[in-house]
């Protein structure tokens with residue numbers, strides 16, 4: 001069974017997913033960060049493939065991508081770094097990235113390579129839903145790789161249901177109309193939207209992402225969905241870390257325990 | 260159905276589409292559903308045509324350049340888009356899109372700009388319609404096109420510097436798209452070229468197609484033949500070229516020439532010659548030819564001309580290149596500047612640096628004396644005076 005599906009079968013709520021950009025802060029941190037995240041209790045990890053022009057990202061992830069590319073991160077190197085990670089890591093791991101580097105690598109080869117490395121799913125924000133359905137769904141299914149779709153406050157109910165029907169794994173609920181980044185507290189408009197989606201009683205579990213940064217926002221997200229995804233706040237934490245293991249541990253601690 | 264126009268799925272052959280994050284889906288879908296209906300409605304057509312004539316000053320003249328023709332021993336006409344209000348073809352498109360934005364009920368307008376001509380044209384129509392205007396512009400371009408920055412400010416627009424990457428047009432476009440993601444409901448994004456997700460390339464080409472529509476009529480009067488032997492235009496994203504080619508696409512006897520910026524030389528590492536250096540890829544929501552590394556990272560382009568300093572081309576141009584319908588010619592900085600000076604001295608017209616790339620094609624092609632060559636003079640050179648002065652020294 002795909003590890004993503006298994007996770008949602010065994011854990012009903014408070015699922016914590018963490019995003020980080022591969023090759024940041026140091027080129028070869030990928031394996032260590034993965035390991036520390038698992039040890040600290042993260043349930044799921046999204047490893048970002050850095051891209052020169054990350055359109056849907058705010059300043060923090062833009063910066064991490066730029067640093068990672070300057071450090072020399074490439075797709076080839078990422079797959080080398082991920083060659084043996086399944087010896088130690090058993091939580092689900094997804095790759096998240098923009099479509100162009102994937103197309104250049106060759107999407108078939110890419111999906112095959114993901115499966116061979118033990119990757120469970122992909123998030124490709126600029127691969128349109130329709131394009132995926134028409135061209136790539138059989139390829140992903142063949143390799144047991146989940147493609148995770150996004151929905152936003154502007155996504156119509158009809159489209160949410162269409163995405164739910166086609167989806168498998170989970171649905172990535174973007175918390176507000178915005179690029180990625182730390183935003184502070186949640187507002188009523190956001191919780192109304194979370195409630196609306198919750199009331200749809202979708203087949204797939206949802207995780208809320210974009211703007212989740214601390215205990216409060218994480219808890220709020222968990223009230224309306226199975227859990228949440230943290231990116232920019234985590235990147236800020238590891239940026240100048242002298243002890244990744246320790247800092248990752250305390251970051252996850254303070255996210256999940258009340259002050 | 261023309262094989263050079265967009266198909267029902269938003270593609271030109273292998274290129275085009277709408278590769279956008281879900282965050283932009285409702286906006287792009289709204290536009291896709293509405294644009295043809297609105298553009299074809301009688302009240303829209305009337306208002307658009309009226310503004311083009313009384314506000315922009317269309318039709319722009321088709322000028323027979325006698326001395327330039329003598330120099331190149333052929334018949335050269337200049338389509339004088341430089342004489343439009345605001346000084347370039349860009350206003351044809353912004354008039355169209357602002358009327359569309361108004362009909363969609365949008366209150367906040369954003370745009371990207373390279374040379375600043377599209378930014379000025381957007382600021383202008385926003386002032387005209389009383390709408391808020393935010394223009395994203397690369398920091399490098401803010402420096403090298405300072406007069407246009409001043410114009411935008413005077414017109415009431417907010418100019419926001421793009422500080423990432425090469426700090427030029429690509430980066431300004433990234434910032435505009437991010438702004439749109441953050442303001443999906445009240446904001447309309449006026450894209451300045453035939454780039455971006457479908458339906459933008461087709462919509463912008465339709466607004467710019469007034470250029471070749473007039474050319475046909477003017478050539479009929481002057482040459483008794485609507486069809487010239489050559490149409491030459493520069494290609495950054497490719498909107499002036501798309502407009503100048505539009506009504507000739509299905510007439511293979513009209514040779515279409517696209518001038519690309521080779522910067523310091525195609526293989527110098529400082530170039531924006533996309534057809535020569537690009538491979539199929541995705542930029543700003545559309546599949547097209549793209550300058551990129553083996554790893555699929557977008558390469559920072561370079562050109563002396565801010566409007567051509569872009570690592571992609573509109574999908575229609577990728578298709579015209581692939582099918583051979585248009586010939587692409589690379590022009591270096593020096594060749595463009597030389598041609599600009601030549602036009603100043605032979606015809607008393609100071610062209611924009613972008614348009615100078617189209618002029619530079621004259622010395623790269625062999626014309627017969629009785630052939631008719633139309634160059635789309637996309638803009639005037641006022642904004643480029645400081646660059647030109649550096650070459651006068």
Ligand SMILES: Cc1ncc(COP(=O)(O)O)c(C=O)c1O
Nearest residue numbers: 376495496497498499566613638
């Ligand atoms: C005068 C002029 N010509 C050409 C261009 C290039 O744009 P496009 O290729 O869309 O015509 C610009 C862009 O700023 C411009 O200002």
